[in-house]
Amino acid sequence: MAKRITMRQAITDALREELERDEKVFIMGQEVGVWGGTYAVTRGFYDDFGPKRIKDTPISEMAIGGAAAGAAMNGLRPVAEFMTINFAFVAFDAIVNHAAKVHYMFGGQIRCPVVFRAPGGGGRQLGATHSHTPDIIFAHFPGLRVVSPGTPYDAKGMLKSAIRSDDPIMFIEHHTLYQVRGEVPEEEYLVPLDKNEVKREGTDVSIIAYAEGLRVALEAAEKLAEEGISAEVVDMRVLNPLDMEPAIKSFKKTFKAVIVEEGYSTYGISAEIAAQLQEHAFDYIDAPIKRVGQKRAPLPYSRELEQSALINPDRVIAAVKEIL
């Protein structure tokens, strides 16, 4: 039995199920309690689980990042929410230089099973500081698992796996996806944190994407199909450690690739994917590997101007046609 729910609901369900399953799991962050979460992801949790399990924090990102890591080191399973990923910049050192390092630096004595949740992305007219898709600045660092689901099914299954994992995890949500609906089974399931996969089969070109990029890629593939172009869409929901296998396999089948990400493709996630494709599937490369990402400018407030900088199916389709 399955139901169609939004990505927001899928994340809410995952959190609720894990809170109920394991007493050690708790949530901390700004406005996650009384307010119910500024994206309403934790609405009702405060009443149902109480202040011990659902902790409102001061506006103190450094302490949120560090205290969540410390609680994890000492046996709890914190899910720390950054109101948006932009504010995780303030906690950057706590995340990449503490949570991500303690297991290695102390020779395995310490484990840090913390989950950092953070919604990111542009398109909401929030201006240059509040619209980042900075996923690569986290994926760059070994020791930190970085995942970013693109469907409600994956969001629920991966978040549950993340909470049960013994490693520190950056769980990146793209807020444009919160309203997107998808099939989610009634019964419990988990999605692994180390496997990427093909989300749509095709033969002419590989469109490699994740999160909001995946949504755009699937839409583009749909339109391309109408024109008789068969695009395979590979989901890169696991960013670090990066699982390239499905992408390489797909590329060896289609000989052509367009990589799509919501953030800047320049110095972005897609740069690494392109670099690995040409290196590991060199004999199959038939055309330049294209990248579609946010245009190389800070995001402006003005709606039309901001929209002009973002990815969309047409830009993906244009890129595909360039190499067909």
Added chain:
Amino acid sequence: MAKRITMRQAITDALREELERDEKVFIMGQEVGVWGGTYAVTRGFYDDFGPKRIKDTPISEMAIGGAAAGAAMNGLRPVAEFMTINFAFVAFDAIVNHAAKVHYMFGGQIRCPVVFRAPGGGGRQLGATHSHTPDIIFAHFPGLRVVSPGTPYDAKGMLKSAIRSDDPIMFIEHHTLYQVRGEVPEEEYLVPLDKNEVKREGTDVSIIAYAEGLRVALEAAEKLAEEGISAEVVDMRVLNPLDMEPAIKSFKKTFKAVIVEEGYSTYGISAEIAAQLQEHAFDYIDAPIKRVGQKRAPLPYSRELEQSALINPDRVIAAVKEIL
């Protein structure tokens, strides 16, 4: 007339000359004054220029980053030193979300001519948190100029240009280079902040690198020459906005490239370079573009183990031979 000086001396000379040239230039940072700089870059400055121009700060990276930006906004020319680039993580938001954004976000009303100096790199047995080469996490953001010189000549000329530039600049030094000597003219000169260049001519393969990577690349090229292999070495000292032209030109000549960087090549600077080469010079690509960077692990303390993770000429030579 030219003299042979170390990179450290070149940076010291650049700072001193600019302090003398322009009253608006001042230096702030931890231990830059009384101590003389923990890397001795500002030794003697405190006595010569006094506490107004050479400002010791508390251990407050967020305030160092933000106050330097604020002083720049209001007409001064601050050179803010982070003792090491690892501590710039704490100031990450101040650098990429404030200094790098104010000009754009306020429609050009504000200018922020600040220079952030930060030495980085591994190889000194400082452990996982103190050994980063995280250049990409800064280069990722438009609005922030990111440069990283590999020779004393460039270090001096680029730092002087940086101090005179009206844009915020991340000036990244790799501490392994401080002792390296090179020719520097007695008379004043500047090196532009938007031009990369060939540092050694060759015909068989392009080795593309910067900073410590450049040093290693040049050493590798030397050894390769002894074996009759002619490597062209391209210096990518300008990381953002990225000037790809010399690299693409070189690649179109040699059809082969090995990219070298001190940091992780995975999700690193070299990923972007590889991605652009295959895209912009597709018809010239003759072999997989190889990357040589730090092995994908946090850096350990133990000397031998740490050394085994770092780049060296032999790893570059091996990569070159794989594609020749």
Added chain:
Amino acid sequence: MEKTELPEPVTTKEMVLDWYRQMVLIRKFEQACSEQYQLGKIGGFLHLYIGQEAVAVGSIAARGENDHVITAYRDHAHAICVGSDPSKLMAELFGKYTGVSKGKGGSMHLADVERKYWGGYAVVGGHLPLAAGISLAEQYRGTDGAVLCYFGDGSTNIGYFHESLNLSGVWDLPMLWICENNQYGMGTAVQRASAAPDMITKASAYAIPAKQVDGMNVCTVWAETTKALQRIRNGEGPQFLELITYRYEGHSMGDPLRYRTKEEVTKWREEDPLGVVERRLLDKEGVEREQLDDIDAEVERIMAEAVKFAEDSPLPPPEALYENIYVED
């Protein structure tokens, strides 16, 4: 540094009338924003200043010509107080090219640098070190300029606050730190976010003289700000004011308001800063009701114009996306 006794600054009828005008303008501006937001003309986040008008008006009225202003994302009022054209402000909120920030900043990022207003900043606390740097530049040049830096009660819990106030103390910067204590940071009441009983306690950790002030009375705010700036110019170092006030509306549009009671809001509305200054004018300054009505009418005209200007203004051209990324291109 010894805390000197300063004479009580005296207000004139003209001053108070002008403050009334500004406060009405702010309130009507915010109401217009709210309407235009409902109409979809304004996007992004919108944080209204309604209820807090006396804070910006009274304090900015006290600034000298070399003094600077900088604040957070709740920044419309401060722009109006420094004298920015309401039309250009509204145009900015409409995302138009004629806006103060060319449509790139929006509600949270209004600035008017010609008027020494460095703008609104949306990352909590991020503008505090900028303020310290701006004041450092004045000190460096030896002017008598100071910086009025506004921030909320919730912002005092972020590292930026700590590092910036300490730096201002260590470097003896001409900084006036102004905490707009409106009782909440989003849905979090002060005592749920701050271990300290009040904001002025925090200032003592940096040996910065601090005073709690009634933020609903524009005259009091003006008087205390005047004295604080005087102290800075007397060389007594950075100063701190905690202005007790209240935000009538939600934190931003779409606030579920689960965290406070209607009763609480009503209680605060009774000491509405506009009512306070109105009573003062009518009862103490001998101003006629008509005079105030004229002002209200004038403000209505200004706001009607502002909205029309915003409506009629052009959007930024597509190439504006790439303008102002770097100064040198």
Added chain:
Amino acid sequence: MEKTELPEPVTTKEMVLDWYRQMVLIRKFEQACSEQYQLGKIGGFLHLYIGQEAVAVGSIAARGENDHVITAYRDHAHAICVGSDPSKLMAELFGKYTGVSKGKGGSMHLADVERKYWGGYAVVGGHLPLAAGISLAEQYRGTDGAVLCYFGDGSTNIGYFHESLNLSGVWDLPMLWICENNQYGMGTAVQRASAAPDMITKASAYAIPAKQVDGMNVCTVWAETTKALQRIRNGEGPQFLELITYRYEGHSMGDPLRYRTKEEVTKWREEDPLGVVERRLLDKEGVEREQLDDIDAEVERIMAEAVKFAEDSPLPPPEALYENIYVED
């Protein structure tokens, strides 16, 4: 929370003797490190604790079995106090696989989690929120465990300090914040970095009870720490101790020491914590000189062993580079 009066804890001769032993062991350990560093056996940064021994020994002696310890990079002493094997500590400094952190951490990153020692952390202030989180876990489980978190005077100026102490106050965490005020942060004297006159003033910004303590007298340190921990267990919330002490050596190896005078160092050496405890034992506790000599000799043996063990231990195997990056592989 009312501050209760607590009885003065009383020491026994055996306790003081043991503290003497630990202090001697720390000093000899640090001296050995210094020698081995000169010999090139130890690399990276090396921060010695010489002069501050009474702080770690006296405070950690007061901890209960459920209490945790965490500190910064000046972390050898704390490891010795929790009972870590000096041989495994020295092996870590030698970068050997037998070291407490398998040679991956080095001097700045010693840890011994079995003994509830969470280690040394090299990013200034970075371990303060970790400490808050560790204590949160104890509170969450309802144990009587508390966390002793050590940090320097210079570290109180970073945002981490502010956010962590405030959080401990708001959440009422079982935290004992211990400031090792050794007068300098690298070359920066306290008053050049902190606007506040002393460290305890800072604690008041979080409504955390704080006390200044003579950090050169191990018995005083023990007594005050005992009481502070008692207060935490009584439910009086987080506590703060400022231990006045001094570092005799440079900040780390190769410190040019331009920032202080020989006279100042001599003055402080006169109240050498080892001298203080020695006099206490000989004059007040009726201990014989021979007894102390025996302890010194025993420590010499332990240190000789430690260095030999480190020397003879194997380096990490090449594949260790990729071990412990993730728990699940």
